[in-house]
Amino acid sequence: MKTLEQVRATLTPYPIEVEFPDIRPWQEGNCGVDYVHSFDSGLAGPHVMVMALTHGNEVSGAIALDRLLKDEVRPVRGRLTLAFGNVAAYHAFDPDDIDATRYLDEDMNRVWLPSKLDGPEDSIELRRARELRPIVDTVDLLLDIHSMHEEAPPIMMCGAQTKGMDFAATLGVPRTVAADAGHPNGRRLRDYQDFADPLSQKNALLIETGQHFSQRSCEVAMDVTARFLVTTGVVEPADMANYISTSAPQAQRFLQVTEPVVARSMEFAFVEDFRGLELIGEAGSVLAWDGDQAVVTPYDDCVLVQPSLRHLGNGVTVVRLARVVER
């Protein structure tokens, strides 16, 4: 049987194109929680939060927030909170083992269930989520910044509700928006409580900016964050002009994630070097082999969402499948 190390050795390594910012100057926040900076304009408006580092090795969001904090960006309406999530994992980053610090004890993007947060379990990530929770509880509009194992175009994950897709459409970037219900093994921050309640005005988006360590991914993080802040109304568009990309947004394409493909062995292998957002025309096309079992596309025009074998294991989701939908 292949080991994960053997599988990873066959995958394309990506260079670390970006510098990891020193975020220690931001440790002492201004609202009682380390690495959380919250600014109230004193005027009516939503509480808007941008979260970086929900996954410790996903640096693009940290670079964007570091820049906004250095530039002393402040809200003109409502309240703006800039937060670094899994800082313990970020500080443990090892350039020789780039996948190891997604989290330390458990995935911080699977703990956002009240029963879990209130429960008896303990982990580095649960402790951090519990610290952040009182602030998250007051947030109206959230952007959670992530990046991907493979270099691929960015995707906005807008959750399962229509309000999430509407919000992503108002933002206008990136080109691809994917609706999905999250993962069966826990709850994401973007799906926490009212964010996932169709009757609530609260809303959340999760941006996957591109490959973890690419320059392009950082540019996407900055552009999407700035457009998000403008869309929420907490900042003036003119104050974001330096951060917004000059290239015009492309018409958006909306996807509905229908199902995960779950590996059942360490022999799982894709038939091509898929990176993400490939569209496969014909139903029944072979995507991968899991040992001697063919994995085929279940419908025509099937889109691959974040294929990756970097965390391969029995029971691990290695790609999700999506249909193109009309809005």
Ligand SMILES: [Zn+2]
């Ligand atoms: Zn992530």
